[in-house]
Amino acid sequence: MSSKCKTLCDWSKKDFVSKFDELKTIVGDPKFACVKCGRAACEKKWLCKGKPLGG
Numbered sequence: 861m862s863s864k865c866k867t868l869c870d871w872s873k874k875d876f877v878s879k880f881d882e883l884k885t886i887v888g889d890p891k892f893a894c895v896k897c898g899r900a901a902c903e904k905k906w907l908c909k910g911k912p913l914g915g
Contacts, residue, residue: 865905865906867894867905867906867907867908868883868886868887868894868897868899868901868906868907869894869896869897869899869907869908869909870908885902886901886902886903886906887899887900887901887902888902889902890902890913891903891912891913891914892904892906892907892910892911892912892913893907893910893911893913894907894908894909894910894911895909895910895911896908896909900913
């Protein structure tokens with residue numbers, strides 16, 4: 861994982877392209893979704909306003 865933990869909400873298009881392998885890990889098994897932008901991730905730390913997907 862990157863030493864600089866920037867939320868997916870703050871990633872630019874360039875980040876999505878250059879960090880694609882990291883992105884696959886982050887979104888591969890989503891457990892949280894951002895209520896601001898709708899992105900999903902495996903850990904809440906990757907989202908600025910993450911909420912659990914499960915019941």
